Amino acid sequence: MNAPPLRNLSRRNFLVSSGALVVGSYAYTTGFNPALASTARTLSPSVYVAVGSDGIVTVTCHRSEMGQGIKTAVAQVVCDELEADWGKVVVAQAEGDAKYGDQNTDGSKSIKNFFVPLRNAGAAAREMLIQAAADSWGVAASECEAHDHAVHHNASSRSTSFGDLANAASALDVPTNPTLKSRENWNHIGKSRVHVDAQDVATGNATYGADVTLPNMAIAVMVHAPVFGSSPVDVKVPDSAKENPRFIGIETINVTPGPIRFNPVGSVAVIAEDTYTGIKIADELEINWSDSPNQSFDSDAFQQALRDAVEQPGKVWHQVGNANGMLDEAEEKTEAVYETPFLSHAPMEPPSAIANVVDDSVEVLAPVQDPQTTRNTIVGAQGFALEKVKVTPTLLGGAFGRKSKPDFVLEAVELSKRLKRPVRVQWRRENDLQYDYFHAPSVQRYEATLGENGMPTAWRQRTAFPSIMSTVAAPNMVEPANWELDMGFTNTPYRCDNQSIEAAGLKAGVRIGWLRSVCNIFHAFGANVFIDELAEQAGMDPIDYRLAMWEGMDVVQGALPSEPGHEFKIERLRNVLQKARANSDWDQKIADGRALGVAVHHSFLSYVATVLEVDASDPNFRVTNAHVVLDCGTYVNADTCAAQMEGAVVFGLSAAQRAKLTFKDGTIQQDNFDGYLIARMPDAPSISVELVDSDHLPAGVGEPGVPPIAPALSNAIYRAGGGRRRSIPLI
Amino acid sequence: MAIKMHVNGVEHQLDIDENTPLLWVLRDHLALNGTKFGCGRGLCGACTVQIDGTPTRSCLTTVAAASGRQISTIESLVEQQPDLVEAWVEENVAQCGYCQSGQLMSAAALLATNAAPSDEDIDSAMAGNICRCGTYGRIRKAIHRTAEGRQ
Numbered sequence: 001m002n003a004p005p006l007r008n009l010s011r012r013n014f015l016v017s018s019g020a021l022v023v024g025s026y027a028y029t030t031g032f033n034p035a036l037a038s039t040a041r042t043l044s045p046s047v048y049v050a051v052g053s054d055g056i057v058t059v060t061c062h063r064s065e066m067g068q069g070i071k072t073a074v075a076q077v078v079c080d081e082l083e084a085d086w087g088k089v090v091v092a093q094a095e096g097d098a099k100y101g102d103q104n105t106d107g108s109k110s111i112k113n114f115f116v117p118l119r120n121a122g123a124a125a126r127e128m129l130i131q132a133a134a135d136s137w138g139v140a141a142s143e144c145e146a147h148d149h150a151v152h153h154n155a156s157s158r159s160t161s162f163g164d165l166a167n168a169a170s171a172l173d174v175p176t177n178p179t180l181k182s183r184e185n186w187n188h189i190g191k192s193r194v195h196v197d198a199q200d201v202a203t204g205n206a207t208y209g210a211d212v213t214l215p216n217m218a219i220a221v222m223v224h225a226p227v228f229g230s231s232p233v234d235v236k237v238p239d240s241a242k243e244n245p246r247f248i249g250i251e252t253i254n255v256t257p258g259p260i261r262f263n264p265v266g267s268v269a270v271i272a273e274d275t276y277t278g279i280k281i282a283d284e285l286e287i288n289w290s291d292s293p294n295q296s297f298d299s300d301a302f303q304q305a306l307r308d309a310v311e312q313p314g315k316v317w318h319q320v321g322n323a324n325g326m327l328d329e330a331e332e333k334t335e336a337v338y339e340t341p342f343l344s345h346a347p348m349e350p351p352s353a354i355a356n357v358v359d360d361s362v363e364v365l366a367p368v369q370d371p372q373t374t375r376n377t378i379v380g381a382q383g384f385a386l387e388k389v390k391v392t393p394t395l396l397g398g399a400f401g402r403k404s405k406p407d408f409v410l411e412a413v414e415l416s417k418r419l420k421r422p423v424r425v426q427w428r429r430e431n432d433l434q435y436d437y438f439h440a441p442s443v444q445r446y447e448a449t450l451g452e453n454g455m456p457t458a459w460r461q462r463t464a465f466p467s468i469m470s471t472v473a474a475p476n477m478v479e480p481a482n483w484e485l486d487m488g489f490t491n492t493p494y495r496c497d498n499q500s501i502e503a504a505g506l507k508a509g510v511r512i513g514w515l516r517s518v519c520n521i522f523h524a525f526g527a528n529v530f531i532d533e534l535a536e537q538a539g540m541d542p543i544d545y546r547l548a549m550w551e552g553m554d555v556v557q558g559a560l561p562s563e564p565g566h567e568f569k570i571e572r573l574r575n576v577l578q579k580a581r582a583n584s585d586w587d588q589k590i591a592d593g594r595a596l597g598v599a600v601h602h603s604f605l606s607y608v609a610t611v612l613e614v615d616a617s618d619p620n621f622r623v624t625n626a627h628v629v630l631d632c633g634t635y636v637n638a639d640t641c642a643a644q645m646e647g648a649v650v651f652g653l654s655a656a657q658r659a660k661l662t663f664k665d666g667t668i669q670q671d672n673f674d675g676y677l678i679a680r681m682p683d684a685p686s687i688s689v690e691l692v693d694s695d696h697l698p699a700g701v702g703e704p705g706v707p708p709i710a711p712a713l714s715n716a717i718y719r720a721g722g723g724r725r726r727s728i729p730l731i
Numbered sequence: 732m733a734i735k736m737h738v739n740g741v742e743h744q745l746d747i748d749e750n751t752p753l754l755w756v757l758r759d760h761l762a763l764n765g766t767k768f769g770c771g772r773g774l775c776g777a778c779t780v781q782i783d784g785t786p787t788r789s790c791l792t793t794v795a796a797a798s799g800r801q802i803s804t805i806e807s808l809v810e811q812q813p814d815l816v817e818a819w820v821e822e823n824v825a826q827c828g829y830c831q832s833g834q835l836m837s838a839a840a841l842l843a844t845n846a847a848p849s850d851e852d853i854d855s856a857m858a859g860n861i862c863r864c865g866t867y868g869r870i871r872k873a874i875h876r877t878a879e880g881r882q
């Protein structure tokens with residue numbers, strides 16, 4: 001984690017026209033009350049905060065907003081330390097620039113990594129404002145205090161507003177080690193705040209990638225190769241198109257040789273004055289595509305290869321005792337194989353990006369999760385100088401990991417360069433599903449023998465899946481990486497004296513990427529269903545069984561060392577499970593025709609237990625209620641945490657119930673929402689969320705709610721009489 | 732060809748291919764960007780507008796079919812049903828927000844015909860609108876809140 005130091009930016013030219021970031025000719029305002037946008041960012045002790053002489057506080061959010069509420073959370077943290085009025089704070093979206101520190105908005109780590117730097121920024125501004133007031137009054141700073149957007153000297157009943165102090169404060173040295181407020185004095189951190197963009201969203205005024213229009217901008221509707229690895233060989237444009245004055249032309253993009261990474265795939269871009277013209281002509285093109293090494297890729301065959309892989313010893317990541325000997329000689333053992341399919345992010349906003357190449361520079365506006373990586377990728381692919389590349393994120397209409405891969409931005413840059421005008425690339429849903437960086441399919445095989453007390457005496461678990469590294473790093477990196485396995489596999493909380501943990505990787509014929517909660521999805525599934533199976537063998541309640549397995553355990557070690565202050569503590573896992581047990585009335589007799597299933601998982605340094613209730617009389621086992629308990633350490637926006645857990649239940653149900661992607665002859669078989677089945681309103685249960693009150697370090701919120709959903713559903717269906725379902729989709 | 736349109740109470744005269752979906756007319760020709768493109772096939776509801784009060788998928792409706800009828804988009808909702816917009820904000824419904832224009836236009840049409848919808852009514856009326864962030868529970872609450880406020 002690299003956070004920028006506090007330093008005085010006040011004396012630099014911080015003027016921005018009309019208080020808005022100006023991108024080309026398009027004024028990009030992002031404040032939740034743009035009317036407040038400050039024209040005078042006078043005091044700026046940090047890249048994250050500026051106080052204007054008009055009293056407006058501008059908080060700069062350097063992370064991308066994709067629904068996780070980060071703009072609001074960042075503002076809450078700064079506002080709290082600054083003692084600013086919430087109504088006088090506006091949030092600006094930062095462009096990609098290393099001066100902000102890491103901007104890679106994934107891995108549920110924005111607050112985890114920037115909680116302290118953001119507090120320091122607010123606190124430094126507060127101390128400078130206090131000092132300025134103290135100087136003006138000729139009193140000691142220690143006699144003054146800041147609250148309610150002003151500095152007060154109680155002894156003389158004097159007060160001066162932040163706005164009136166900003167100019168004098170900007171001349172002071174920035175404190176390098178400002179004093180942070182004590183926890184009991186927080187007035188924004190830990191409280192619920194409505195998201196800063198809520199009003200804009202509800203009135204249709206929020207700006208996403210495709211909502212930006214630049215003068216003289218052309219639209220590029222993309223037709224991507226049906227098979228990954230193909231390039232267009234020849235393209236026939238219909239005569240009717242040539243007569244259409246709104247049709248500009250076609251451009252072909254060939255496959256980039258070498259590692260896949262974030263390079264554009266083979267495509268034909270239909271360039272037009274408007275989107276519909278582009279779509280109409282795109283559908284009428286006749287295109288011959290080159291052969292591809294992936295044209296025989298078949299997801300059924302790939303799934304079988306994964307199954308075969310877990311029948312063989314894999315690379316050993318952890319081995320204690322004599323697991324193999326005991327299991328191979330056991331007369332009786334419990335064994336099970338769990339399977340999960342390819343999944344897609346399918347954010348509601350299909351990829352879209354605007355690029356404007358002018359001579360040797362380019363400006364990009366796009367819904368990207370990491371504007372710095374986007375910037376660096378453009379530099380690498382197109383040879384621009386870094387300082388000539390400007391990338392500003394719009395709002396992201398959902399992302400879930402998809403929009404950290406800027407392949408669609410590179411298309412826009414390439415096309416703008418060729419056409420010498422601004423270009424907005426527009427993908428359709430079909431492009432989005434066909435050319436996702438897919439969530440990996442997987443197979444897990446678990447085997448265990450149980451002792452007389454029902455507890456495991458020997459345990460072997462194997463996982464097989466295509467590594468993300470084979471796509472984003474190098475094609476030969478097919479073995480699951482340590483960080484992928486530490487997503488619920490090598491850091492399993494289910495331990496045994498004789499244990500073997502093994503993994504294998506296979507290369508897929510499509511791109512693999514990270515999707516919200518990544519490998520935790522399939523690893524939490526296998527582990528939590530297997531535990532329920534063992535509990536049944538042992539004749540024990542599934543929650544009691546988990547608790548019994550954790551007797552005497554303290555800290556779980558994975559393949560990688562723990563981050564300082566973020567050890568995986570069994571005590572916290574146990575705590576969320578026990579709370580979920582209580583909240584769901586797990587031990588009470590529930591209504592006839594209903595059944596409960598449980599799962600608990602540690603991911604992104606947080607702890608989540610979920611109990612799902614299903615309707616046993618419904619052939620599809622509709623989920624009626626969900627009880628979620630989250631321990632994410634210290635949290636910023638309580639309501640956002642609840643919202644993320646609610647959303648994770650629905651996202652998890654989508655990934656568990658019906659969604660599945662398949663490939664034949666290298667081509668995807670589901671091209672829109674009639675084939676890729678996402679949870680809808682009638683699928684959504686009532687959801688209760690409990691946040692554990694905790695003073696531990698902040699941890700992840702956006703992702704850790706997802707992994708328990710699929711196993712909790714499988715376990716609930718079993719208890720409802722629906723049989724043991726070990727393969728997703730479950731319905 | 733010349734097509735006359737009535738959008739949010741304003742009349743527009745456009746020289747345009749009559750087969751152009753209403754969605755792209757709103758977005759590309761009238762700069763009403765609140766209506767969103769999600770699937771292009773009427774499967775997700777992100778593009779929902781109202782035509783003569785009926786929730787309609789603008790991605791499947793040609794501009795010719797919409798001509799001469801009253802079209803309402805998200806941009807007019809705050810004037811038509813300000814309490815619904817307010818409920819959406821108060822319940823902090825939106826996450827990414829991309830689908831919410833369509834959700835709101837479907838919800839507004841429901842409330843216009845059903846003053847006190849049950850959960851089942853809501854599930855039925857809103858089943859065509861996908862929210863990938865999973866805000867369904869809050870959408871239900873915001874609709875109930877609006878309905879209760881009108882009692």
